[in-house]
Amino acid sequence: MPAPKKEVRPSKAGGRTRVPTFVKSLRGVKNWKEAAEWLEWRGIEDIECITPDQAGVARGKMMPSSKFTSNTSLALPSAVFMMTISGDYPEDGNGFAYPEDDGDLKLVPDLSTLTAVPWEEDPTAQVICDLVHQDGRSVEFTPRNVLKRVVEAYEAKGLKPVVAPEIEFYLVRKNPDPDYPLTPPVGRSGRPIGGGAGYSIAGVNEFDELIDDIYHFSENQGLEIDTLIHEEGAGQLEINLRHGDPIELADQVFLFKRTIREAALKHDTYATFMAKPIQGQPGSAMHIHQSIIDRKTGKNVFSSPNGDETETFFNFIGGMQRHVPNALVMFAPYVNSYRRLTQAASAPVNNKWGYDNRTTAFRVPRSDPAARRVENRIPSSDANPYLALAASLACGLIGITKGIKPDAPILTTANEAEIDLPRGLLEAVDLFEHDEELRTILGEPFVTTYAAIKRAEFETFMEVISPWEREYLLLNV
Incomplete structure (x- = not known):
C-alpha cells in the first residue's frame, strides 16, 4: 500500500x-x-x-x-x-x-x-x-495487460522482444463541424500547406513553434524522440522513437499522442492520428521495427555468429505472413483504417516480405547483423499501440514456436498483385475470431471483447449517410 x-x-x-x-x-x-x-x-x-x-x-x-x-x-x-x-x-x-x-x-x-x-x-x-x-x-482484456501477456510468452522461451515504433500524423485546421472535410493548416508562410514535402526541412520549419512545444513537452516527460520528419502528405509529420522494451515503447506512444494533440491545440490546430483523414492524401501509418534478443546472451537471435540470418529470423517472418492478415483488426481497427489500405496508396495490401522493399508488408531494413530486424508496415496510426505491438509480436512468436517457413522474398513491386488482406472491418473481425493460435496467445476474454466492440462500431458507422451516397444516388437511382 x-x-x-x-x-x-x-x-x-x-x-x-x-x-x-x-x-x-x-x-x-x-x-x-x-x-x-x-x-x-x-x-x-x-x-x-x-x-x-x-x-x-x-x-x-x-x-x-x-x-x-x-x-x-x-x-x-x-x-x-x-x-x-x-x-x-x-x-x-x-x-x-x-x-x-x-x-x-x-x-x-x-x-x-x-x-x-x-x-x-x-x-x-x-x-x-x-x-x-x-x-x-x-x-485479461485490457490493452496493457494483453501486451504484457505476449511479452511474458517470449520470456517463457528465454527471449526478449525489442521494438521501435514510427508514428505518422496530420496537422489540420480546426474542424468543429464533422460534416466538413479536413483541410491542411496554414504554416508560418501564411499559405495552406501542400503535399509532396516528404523529408522537406522547409516543410518542418513551417511548424517550428509547434514542433518546439512537442520537443519541450516530451523532454519534460522524459520521452525521447529519435527523429522527426515531414512526410508526403500536406501537413503530415512522422516521429520515430528509439528502440526498447515493448511495454515502455507502447507507454511512450500512448503519451506521445496526448502530447502532440496538446501541443497542436496550443497553436489553434488539430493533430489527428486517423488512418486516412484527407481524401487524396496519403494515409498515416505506425510502422513497427522488431528484433528478438536472447535473454541470457543478449544477442540478436535473428543473426548467427557468422552474421547470416537464422532459422528463427525466417520463422518469425513466416508467422507474420500467416497470421498478420488474421490480426489485421488490431492494426486497422476502424472503417476509416481500410481507406488507407488500397492498391493506389503507398500502404501495403499484401503479406509479402523483402529486403529493403517498402512495397512489402514486412520489410527487412539494411543493417549490420546485430541490428537485424523486421519492420511491420501494415499498422495504421489509429491503432492502439499496446494492441498493435501485442498482435505483431504474437504473430512472430507463433511462427517461431511452430517453425513456420516464409515465402521467398519479393525483389520487385509487391503492391500491384492481388490484395492479401481483408478489405473491410467485418471481414477482418471474422478472420480474427477464427484464428485459434492468436486466441490462445492473446487470451479468450480479450478476443471476444474486442471483436464485439468492433462489430458494434461497424453498426454505428452504417447508420451514417455519406456525401458519396448523396452525390451519386440522390438523383440517379
Missing part, C-alpha cells in the same frame, strides 16, 4: 543542499516513498491516474497528490473497457457477455511511468495504471 506522504529532507554536503537523484528524474520512481518525495520536490498538486482503453484513449481519475500517496483505492467500472469509440456498448453474443454487475476493476499505478504533465498550468503529474480484479488477478 502507498506510504504516507513525508517531507523531503535533502542532505547537505559542502554547505550545499544535495537532492536525491531519483527526485530529479524526469520519468519514474521505484516505490511509494520515492513517489512522495518526487511529488513534494516538484510541488505537484494533482495526479492523473490514466490507463488506455481499447481505442487507446486515456481513461482514469484525477486526484490531489496528498490523496494519491495515502492508502487510497482506485477503481474504474469494467464497462469502460467494453465501450466503443462512440461511447456505445456491444450486444452479447459470439462468446461476449456484458457483465451484469458492471463491477469495479482496480487501478494499480505503475510508478515507473510517473512523470509531469507539462501543458497543465497547475503543477500536475500523470501515472499509467494497470487493471486487476478485486482479488488481484490481472484483467
Whole structure:
C-alpha cells in the first residue's frame, strides 16, 4: 500500500543542499516513498491516474497528490473497457457477455511511468495504471495487460522482444463541424500547406513553434524522440522513437499522442492520428521495427555468429505472413483504417516480405547483423499501440514456436498483385475470431471483447449517410 506522504529532507554536503537523484528524474520512481518525495520536490498538486482503453484513449481519475500517496483505492467500472469509440456498448453474443454487475476493476499505478504533465498550468503529474480484479488477478482484456501477456510468452522461451515504433500524423485546421472535410493548416508562410514535402526541412520549419512545444513537452516527460520528419502528405509529420522494451515503447506512444494533440491545440490546430483523414492524401501509418534478443546472451537471435540470418529470423517472418492478415483488426481497427489500405496508396495490401522493399508488408531494413530486424508496415496510426505491438509480436512468436517457413522474398513491386488482406472491418473481425493460435496467445476474454466492440462500431458507422451516397444516388437511382 502507498506510504504516507513525508517531507523531503535533502542532505547537505559542502554547505550545499544535495537532492536525491531519483527526485530529479524526469520519468519514474521505484516505490511509494520515492513517489512522495518526487511529488513534494516538484510541488505537484494533482495526479492523473490514466490507463488506455481499447481505442487507446486515456481513461482514469484525477486526484490531489496528498490523496494519491495515502492508502487510497482506485477503481474504474469494467464497462469502460467494453465501450466503443462512440461511447456505445456491444450486444452479447459470439462468446461476449456484458457483465451484469458492471463491477469495479482496480487501478494499480505503475510508478515507473510517473512523470509531469507539462501543458497543465497547475503543477500536475500523470501515472499509467494497470487493471486487476478485486482479488488481484490481472484483467485479461485490457490493452496493457494483453501486451504484457505476449511479452511474458517470449520470456517463457528465454527471449526478449525489442521494438521501435514510427508514428505518422496530420496537422489540420480546426474542424468543429464533422460534416466538413479536413483541410491542411496554414504554416508560418501564411499559405495552406501542400503535399509532396516528404523529408522537406522547409516543410518542418513551417511548424517550428509547434514542433518546439512537442520537443519541450516530451523532454519534460522524459520521452525521447529519435527523429522527426515531414512526410508526403500536406501537413503530415512522422516521429520515430528509439528502440526498447515493448511495454515502455507502447507507454511512450500512448503519451506521445496526448502530447502532440496538446501541443497542436496550443497553436489553434488539430493533430489527428486517423488512418486516412484527407481524401487524396496519403494515409498515416505506425510502422513497427522488431528484433528478438536472447535473454541470457543478449544477442540478436535473428543473426548467427557468422552474421547470416537464422532459422528463427525466417520463422518469425513466416508467422507474420500467416497470421498478420488474421490480426489485421488490431492494426486497422476502424472503417476509416481500410481507406488507407488500397492498391493506389503507398500502404501495403499484401503479406509479402523483402529486403529493403517498402512495397512489402514486412520489410527487412539494411543493417549490420546485430541490428537485424523486421519492420511491420501494415499498422495504421489509429491503432492502439499496446494492441498493435501485442498482435505483431504474437504473430512472430507463433511462427517461431511452430517453425513456420516464409515465402521467398519479393525483389520487385509487391503492391500491384492481388490484395492479401481483408478489405473491410467485418471481414477482418471474422478472420480474427477464427484464428485459434492468436486466441490462445492473446487470451479468450480479450478476443471476444474486442471483436464485439468492433462489430458494434461497424453498426454505428452504417447508420451514417455519406456525401458519396448523396452525390451519386440522390438523383440517379
